Amino acid sequence: MKQIITFGEVLMRLSPEGNKKFMQANLLEFYFGGTEVNVGISIANFGEKVKHISCVSDDFVGDTAISYIQKFGVSTSAIVRSSKPLGVYFLEVGAVMRPSAISYNRSHSSFSDIKPEMVKWEPILKKAKWIHWTGITPALSKGAYDTLKTGLKLAKEKGIEVSADPTYRKGLWKYGENPKDVLSDLLSYSTIFIGGINEINEVLETNYGYSNEDFIEASKELIKKFPSIKKVFDKIRTPINSNWHKIRARMWNGKEFRETSDFDITHIIDRIGTGDAFAAGLIYGLQKFDDCKSMEFASAACALKHTYEGDVNYATVPEVMGILDGNTSGRFNR
Amino acid sequence: MKQIITFGEVLMRLSPEGNKKFMQANLLEFYFGGTEVNVGISIANFGEKVKHISCVSDDFVGDTAISYIQKFGVSTSAIVRSSKPLGVYFLEVGAVMRPSAISYNRSHSSFSDIKPEMVKWEPILKKAKWIHWTGITPALSKGAYDTLKTGLKLAKEKGIEVSADPTYRKGLWKYGENPKDVLSDLLSYSTIFIGGINEINEVLETNYGYSNEDFIEASKELIKKFPSIKKVFDKIRTPINSNWHKIRARMWNGKEFRETSDFDITHIIDRIGTGDAFAAGLIYGLQKFDDCKSMEFASAACALKHTYEGDVNYATVPEVMGILDGNTSGRFNR
Amino acid sequence: MKQIITFGEVLMRLSPEGNKKFMQANLLEFYFGGTEVNVGISIANFGEKVKHISCVSDDFVGDTAISYIQKFGVSTSAIVRSSKPLGVYFLEVGAVMRPSAISYNRSHSSFSDIKPEMVKWEPILKKAKWIHWTGITPALSKGAYDTLKTGLKLAKEKGIEVSADPTYRKGLWKYGENPKDVLSDLLSYSTIFIGGINEINEVLETNYGYSNEDFIEASKELIKKFPSIKKVFDKIRTPINSNWHKIRARMWNGKEFRETSDFDITHIIDRIGTGDAFAAGLIYGLQKFDDCKSMEFASAACALKHTYEGDVNYATVPEVMGILDGNTSGRFNR
Amino acid sequence: MKQIITFGEVLMRLSPEGNKKFMQANLLEFYFGGTEVNVGISIANFGEKVKHISCVSDDFVGDTAISYIQKFGVSTSAIVRSSKPLGVYFLEVGAVMRPSAISYNRSHSSFSDIKPEMVKWEPILKKAKWIHWTGITPALSKGAYDTLKTGLKLAKEKGIEVSADPTYRKGLWKYGENPKDVLSDLLSYSTIFIGGINEINEVLETNYGYSNEDFIEASKELIKKFPSIKKVFDKIRTPINSNWHKIRARMWNGKEFRETSDFDITHIIDRIGTGDAFAAGLIYGLQKFDDCKSMEFASAACALKHTYEGDVNYATVPEVMGILDGNTSGRFNR
Amino acid sequence: MKQIITFGEVLMRLSPEGNKKFMQANLLEFYFGGTEVNVGISIANFGEKVKHISCVSDDFVGDTAISYIQKFGVSTSAIVRSSKPLGVYFLEVGAVMRPSAISYNRSHSSFSDIKPEMVKWEPILKKAKWIHWTGITPALSKGAYDTLKTGLKLAKEKGIEVSADPTYRKGLWKYGENPKDVLSDLLSYSTIFIGGINEINEVLETNYGYSNEDFIEASKELIKKFPSIKKVFDKIRTPINSNWHKIRARMWNGKEFRETSDFDITHIIDRIGTGDAFAAGLIYGLQKFDDCKSMEFASAACALKHTYEGDVNYATVPEVMGILDGNTSGRFNR
């Protein structure tokens, strides 16, 4: 079985239990996460072989991050080590109208230390069928951008599928490159676009609105500009408040527009990593199903992720399929 | 005050805190439960004298189970011990569209070791006014079936009230008897039937639907076949998702059909044992109130149980009455 | 910057985690609170200088209470000590239709020991711009009433703003004074009335209803009787059940009636102290904004408090303003 | 089987986990205890029938105390209720040279409310073979003293064994009686004295030292003054520091002096209730063994108690016997 | 790098936190363990490639066990699944003179279901350099014995090193075979004997004492009877009490007797798995060092294991070497 490759930073997440503020707590729950490794673990939970590439700290925190990833059967053999610390983020979980708050300690992390020569792309991609990247990675450091670019280039040469989730987070871009240029460069090696109007407007420098019509036009323009891209998938979140969201998805695959109905997520357990669960669902789905079923699988996976604590989607394929089959009322599995 | 007797397996329940998966946890909450002991404890919390009969392991786990039951003032003097381990079940609590998952380790438990000669039915029933059984017990072993049958037979002779909750759980019946025959045999000693269309269809081999009309017809046929049964009570659960259910009840007492309106349980704490709370509410109610008020008391008790962690209903009679009086908005009790 | 003064009992709050009953727990979470100190801490979190006056036990529990208050930057230099124990209250948190239950152990607490000579009102009020009191304090002991009265009298002389939250809790008044007389006496020194129909009816011995019309009439009569009072603010809670409330506010400032729309609080974390958050919001607001904006600020602060565990409102001014600006869907703060 | 009766206050104990200070904690562990109920529970764990008499609060805290005692099979049918709160004590557990610190909130507790007419001594003592009292009870209130005295008097008339542990704690005696007189009065009904030089000196107003010779002389004088007393048992604690104690015992039974060797308790888990475990061991032992073996059983029980968290001694008779048989190296019980 | 193979049951271990009794707890810590998998994980922590063979339950508990083993980088690809439950053991941790207590629920576990045809020994052993077994496995079921024997036979043919830890636990042998015969049969395929006088006496039916002289004689007789065995290693534990042990080791390798000095383990954290850490240390050491250094490495590893919670030895090679280099005073690693 060929592998799916994810590449990106592994962060330690620290948050007080429940809805406590840091000022109220003396214990913090911790998880490891990061958008790309979340995608990788989620795909491994669907039964695929996955390898995650990263650079983690050369201390017991880095050891713990690696062991956390191994727990899910994801290969960590291409993870390298640095004397810099693992990136950390702190999270206070909101409720009702109170938003969650996040504070990062990642700007001099072990991952930002990565350099192209630290990753053996050739042997890795020889055994790979898919590589997934996000817009977080090239935002972190020149080394991260260069390393990713080296991999994507080789992937394109080898005809490996490249999915892009070019999330644009302004606060991260500090090392001097222009986000639009970098993302455009990386999109030129990509085949699947996972993102919405905001991401498209960012790379195209356009002003599309949020309607389905605009989405179709925007997708068309995107595909025109980046002809390697064949399909665009967009997950739409409608938050009522911090505890209650609705989730649906839409797609344009160059031929047809499709959209799903809403999942009503009335009691969110943890919304971090739900976008990653969507991406993972797509990557899995597009290997097994048609585009529309893939989108539905992805949005059910995304909905299910809201019910798991931590960054990781624990849902298995039968569990996602159960949701698609309409079993959404939570009857016991004995 | 005469006692109410419950007879059945005591299980240890183990589950991660909150909505965690086992893979995420390193601590498990534990409770003791089991449908019949849940009923017994709930009735004791209503102020009645209750004795629970069971067979538990002869180790510190069994000691703990006994001490757990004593805590509620339920008599444990008729609990016997076996060198086999106490039955265990593992629970992962779902959320929204994710169902809870349960895995049992009970097939060679101490309770399945029980034999008729281990229970002194004669002196126990001499001081009893009611005995309650469920369809779980005769499913577990020949010894459990025989022991229960011995007790019910004697109860019938003594004119003691016998309530039956003949829940049919297919996966449990492994020792060779036919569920329909066994349940029919035991129903022939029973006076109150607590169950719905599925249970009636199972024992009558019929195909009634879920409408009120069907319920009335089914109840009539049931009473015809088992003339010792005088009343049929059915609790109806309408799940929106794992966190949000609606609960109501209906009854046929040979003379009239009645039903309650819905309780809207928007933020479920724990739904295990809610059916047992209904049964306990009925058993208590039928000694104090008319049939319809008993059903209302039972459905309020059932609704309240959704707000307690663990298998046990902690609600007292004044608390249930408060709900029946319309105090459902949760104003503080200072 | 002049100080805002709060005066009242500090209680230790003890409750099992989550929705557990005491019978299920072996750990209790503890917080410190008390309606007046809650108001003080909340105002300090808005950036004001606050001093809280109280009498706490002369043991490590009292030390802990003081350190808890200091944590928020509230001055504790006027807190005195007594050999009597700190007051305690026990809380079982309800859910859905189950109400929370509270049991107090405060009748011989250190605070009830307070005497006028223990508080140096003159130097304290010299540096003060506002003093806030509630109806709990004069209910506790003659000494507490006398001490408060001494302070309010002096405040009136100095022209310091005096806000009154004359909550009437019948069970507390045990030392012989008539609640109506005492509250009337203290209201005669007050300038802002925070309370609703029940409180007004109590002090006026009237029977106003809950409509806006009645509220306006009642407020007018109140102001007539207590001419130092200029404004009346009322917070209205509409509970659906223990987990789900709606909150709005209304006011009469002698010239105009205004009311806010509802905040829909679908998943309450902790409702204790939400009224105190309203009072704190008003006290802060009335120094910065017009009356109507102050009321809106206060009701947003009150709504936000429902999302914090414990008695204290952690919301800062920008966080409350964010809610007023319509950001109620809980988008992440990164 | 006749019952053993204990009579005394039930307190709630609250302490941070491990060696934390209150200032460091936000969770408190709680247990119920009190010297007499500790003795009662420990005897119940040895397999005897025990009834505890007390007065607890009429709220969910009192309910929890009762349920805690029932857990061990101790009869709670003679426990009465009061509207006053249950007594509480706060504990910070020391380590090495740091002493543990305790703060009480018991002076207006439900137990201090007890009156002779609230206890039905006649029917209770009819089924009793032994009653145990301590010097804490008569220190708490006149009502407590009178109630105890009523019981002891009747016990003496009925020829029931009366064991006295007249611990003298100066800080408690606040209601006006002279401790020496009260303790002497109660000792005149007692048959077994459990206490050391300090207690004897207190009631005899003597100045004996701690040597064995002094102990023998003191015991003789005590027996001379209180001729109903037949035997004196003394437990000697030699603390190295908060974590490491040595324990031994000695006795004078009117005929011979005996003493045990030391138990070396190198890693104390919890020393509260160890004296109560000694008393319970004696009460159990004196019914089964000769005086010397009883003392050895009691001191092994006392040593074992140091290994259990909370106030209660969980050791069973076979476990204590195992220690007496020399199995003190902690080999696994599989 | 060739693999080291371990084969045996994986058990879930459940114990209250700290030194609590089950009766005191409502939370249980859980770990996975089992003597052979403990050895495997410990060797993996030394940097070797390890594969563990077992049969676990086909539910989320079994999934969790597998994920736990993967966390350490141990291959789980040869673990098969059964519909029977995973074996469980309950542990109450003792202190000072109180022994720890263990209760098993393993007699009908998934592992006892294993059959020779479920393990592909040929391909597994082709890539193996060492296989380790213990006396627990053949005690559990005929299938377990047969499966193990099939593997050992093939290992002998292939000249793979076979280490035996023939721990004899009487209570386990329930399926009808004679322990002495079975263990002798399996020893005939083994090359390294890890065990002491008790184990040798059991298989030789001799009565050697515990002196070094007896150990040498016993080892000689053992090697004479089982000529494939070349070396005998014995770990000696001298318990002072449950918290304080001394550990040393001795060996006879056919040529010379050697012994280590004592490690003084004054504050044990967890002694379960310390024997497994010794075996793992030997298996690692004998591949890198001479016999005596291997024994010293193993006893330092064993000593270190007493400082880790759970069954697993987390010590790495540099950490063990640090101890051997005399760094036993616990100076900080910064």
Next chain:
Amino acid sequence: MKQIITFGEVLMRLSPEGNKKFMQANLLEFYFGGTEVNVGISIANFGEKVKHISCVSDDFVGDTAISYIQKFGVSTSAIVRSSKPLGVYFLEVGAVMRPSAISYNRSHSSFSDIKPEMVKWEPILKKAKWIHWTGITPALSKGAYDTLKTGLKLAKEKGIEVSADPTYRKGLWKYGENPKDVLSDLLSYSTIFIGGINEINEVLETNYGYSNEDFIEASKELIKKFPSIKKVFDKIRTPINSNWHKIRARMWNGKEFRETSDFDITHIIDRIGTGDAFAAGLIYGLQKFDDCKSMEFASAACALKHTYEGDVNYATVPEVMGILDGNTSGRFNR
């Protein structure tokens, strides 16, 4: 009352509970600490007025650090904020021969951002009587060194006492300055030297041994080189293992050598911050007692700190005095 000033980094400390490895945990306890703030808080616990100067992150983590310091009544008004993250350290607590392990994430922390112009030394020192510094601060960044130097210079001018704890930690010095030169520079403003042979050898470039004779000679040479230094205090730790240390102290005050006897700390709770407790004890003591009594006070404070969890010494003056009075056996404080 004049203030004592401490200046230095505030770090967040994160460690699993008990002796767990990160790999075993999913919760981390957190504390704030840092050698200088530990000293400041400890002195505040002795009843002195203390101000701590630092630079912390401008997020909720920094808010929490400030609130943590305020809890102890230490003034935080001179703490400035930076957009860089708060420094963090991770700790795995060892046991017996296993050393604790620490990993830092502090090299780009908010504190390393500090610049001389950010601290208003003039007004701060006007109200100060003492300033304390350690060798950690100048090791962190040029800005930290410069800021400290500015303060010390001014302190010398104002004749304020300056205590130096020039701990030399090699791994920290990364910004280019020579440690010996920097420490010498800062010592030239100092009046009290708290450190041992290693620190003296480092700044003098000598090779003194650990004997008392060498200590006296070394101290004399130090004082000769830095004539502003009047007294040298050295704390000597003799570790048996991670759980068991002995502590004593010695001093040379230019006139006499004195040393204390050992404290035997048999069951360490937390050894972090014990050196800081020694420094705080000295700073407090030297204001109240003679040099020798100050040293004894400091070493008792240091010994007591081993019994508190976290970095902070909670001991009060009466508690330290109790130890000096010989009350080291841990008798209860009721």
